[in-house]
Amino acid sequence: MERYEIRLGGSGGQGIILAGVILAEAAGIYDGRFVCQTQSYGPEARGGASKAEVVISDDEIDYPKAIKPDVLLAMSQKSCDTYLFDLKPNGMLIVDSTFVRQLPTSKALQIPFTQIARDRFGKEIAANIVALGALAILTGVVSLKSLEAAVKNRLPPSSADMNKEAISAGIEAARNILKGK
Amino acid sequence: MERYEIRLGGSGGQGIILAGVILAEAAGIYDGRFVCQTQSYGPEARGGASKAEVVISDDEIDYPKAIKPDVLLAMSQKSCDTYLFDLKPNGMLIVDSTFVRQLPTSKALQIPFTQIARDRFGKEIAANIVALGALAILTGVVSLKSLEAAVKNRLPPSSADMNKEAISAGIEAARNILKGK
Numbered sequence: 001m002e003r004y005e006i007r008l009g010g011s012g013g014q015g016i017i018l019a020g021v022i023l024a025e026a027a028g029i030y031d032g033r034f035v036c037q038t039q040s041y042g043p044e045a046r047g048g049a050s051k052a053e054v055v056i057s058d059d060e061i062d063y064p065k066a067i068k069p070d071v072l073l074a075m076s077q078k079s080c081d082t083y084l085f086d087l088k089p090n091g092m093l094i095v096d097s098t099f100v101r102q103l104p105t106s107k108a109l110q111i112p113f114t115q116i117a118r119d120r121f122g123k124e125i126a127a128n129i130v131a132l133g134a135l136a137i138l139t140g141v142v143s144l145k146s147l148e149a150a151v152k153n154r155l156p157p158s159s160a161d162m163n164k165e166a167i168s169a170g171i172e173a174a175r176n177i178l179k180g181k
Numbered sequence: 182m183e184r185y186e187i188r189l190g191g192s193g194g195q196g197i198i199l200a201g202v203i204l205a206e207a208a209g210i211y212d213g214r215f216v217c218q219t220q221s222y223g224p225e226a227r228g229g230a231s232k233a234e235v236v237i238s239d240d241e242i243d244y245p246k247a248i249k250p251d252v253l254l255a256m257s258q259k260s261c262d263t264y265l266f267d268l269k270p271n272g273m274l275i276v277d278s279t280f281v282r283q284l285p286t287s288k289a290l291q292i293p294f295t296q297i298a299r300d301r302f303g304k305e306i307a308a309n310i311v312a313l314g315a316l317a318i319l320t321g322v323v324s325l326k327s328l329e330a331a332v333k334n335r336l337p338p339s340s341a342d343m344n345k346e347a348i349s350a351g352i353e354a355a356r357n358i359l360k361g362k
Contacts, residue, residue: 021198021220028222035222038245039202041209064219064246 001033001058004141005066007086008131009079010096012048015128016075020052022150023132023142027056030146036064049078056141071139073131074100075113094138096127109138111173117166126166129155133170137178144171182214182239185322186247188267189312190260191277193229196309197256201233203331204313204323208237211327217245230259237322252320254312255281256294275319277308290319292354298347307347310336314351318359325352 006023010016017039024037036055053066068088074080075096084104087093093105098114111134117126129151136147144167151163187204191197198220205218219234234247249269255261256277265285268274276284278291292315298308310332317328325348332344 017202021202024220024222028220029226032224032227033222034224035220036246037220037222039205039209039216039218040242040245041205041214041216041218042241043213043215045210046213060223061221063244064221065217 001056003055003057003059003061004139005069005088006054006056006071006073006135006139006141007051007066007069007083008053008073008075009049009051009083010075010128011078012050014050014075015125016050017052018154019128019132020054022129022147022154023054023135025153026142026146026150027054030149031143033058034061036061038065040065049076049082051079051083071135071141073135075127075131076100077102080104092138094131094135096131098127109177111170111177113170113173116169116173120165120169121162123162126162129163129166130170130173133167134174134177135170136167137171137174182237184236184238184240184242185320186250186269187235187237187252187254187316187320187322188232188247188250188264189234189254189256190230190232190264191256191309192259193231195231195256196306197231198233199335200309200313201235203310203328203335204235204316206334207323207327207331208235211330212324214239215242217242219246221246230257230263232260232264252316252322254316256308256312257281258283261285273319275312275316277312279308290358292351292358294351294354297350297354301346301350302343304343307343310344310347311351311354314348315355315358316351317348318352318355 024035027033028035038053071092073094093108096113097110098112113131114127208214209216217236252273254275274289277294279293279295294312295308
């Protein structure tokens with residue numbers, strides 16, 4: 001596997017950084033790949049926008065930040081608007097259609113992660129885990145087994161059942177997208 | 182403030198990555214600095230050693246990983262042994278003396294973070310927050326107010342009181358070190 005770059009973007013409180021840490025652990029610890037995971041904050045960080053990046057490779061990683069992301073997951077309109085320009089040509093854009101209503105390209109993959117979390121669990125905070133389940137299917141970059149293990153390792157046992165279902169809900173939504181539904 | 186590099190090392194389950202995320206948010210979001218925070222995983226990650234790096238600067242950060250850390254916080258003997266060689270000459274070594282018994286230098290600052298967490302809260306997991314309180318005092322790299330805000334933001338409300346006390350315990354331990362006690 002060559003260098004593969006994922007950028008996760010959203011607003012504060014959507015669990016973007018936790019999602020980055022989980023994805024990195026899944027690929028790095030459980031799948032045994034080389035992984036770098038980065039958060040960067042600048043003066044704009046107070047605005048509440050947050051991003052997390054994960055670079056995955058079968059070789060050692062020289063530069064740990066995303067240069068031209070292969071995938072952008074945008075959980076908010078602002079993060080979609082801000083980060084899209086960096087995306088690799090023919091890169092994959094996945095958006096949380098609960099919040100991202102103005103799509104910059106017709107090729108965006110739209111899944112209402114937050115709406116799913118709200119409907120299924122009554123908790124919007126689980127949207128990031130739903131998104132990770134979908135990301136695993138749509139990119140194939142991390143195994144489902146490893147994703148489940150990393151989610152279990154990073155989150156409290158009291159929410160383990162919900163998180164397992166959240167991954168499944170993301171998988172299901174992604175498979176429906178792939179089937180063209 | 183010029184580029185300042187902090188490396189946190191420990192074993193899996195000590196909350197090293199969470200500590201890195203909190204420190205980065207404190208400096209980046211609440212103190213308004215430029216910050217990059219990185220986790221790297223390689224084939225050795227399965228061994229349970231973990232590290233997190235935080236680079237802080239008043240200018241934009243070109244290379245986001247630590248090159249020669251100004252500070253190494255080692256929460257385990259293995260992380261102390263593994264990462265010490267990278268430390269900047271005259272860099273600061275802070276160790277959790279609960280676990281780090283073989284000191285590579287007489288200049289190491291020894292605080293029993295885990296023992297403090299165990300004694301005060303009956304929970305070893307709070308050791309990382311005790312360590313952040315001490316780190317803030319010993320390095321001056323992040324304001325206490327910002328550290329408290331980031332801890333509160335990243336951890337569940339149910340543990341807010343304990344975490345506030347954990348920061349205070351770390352501050353106290355660091356001040357005792359500085360007083361030569």
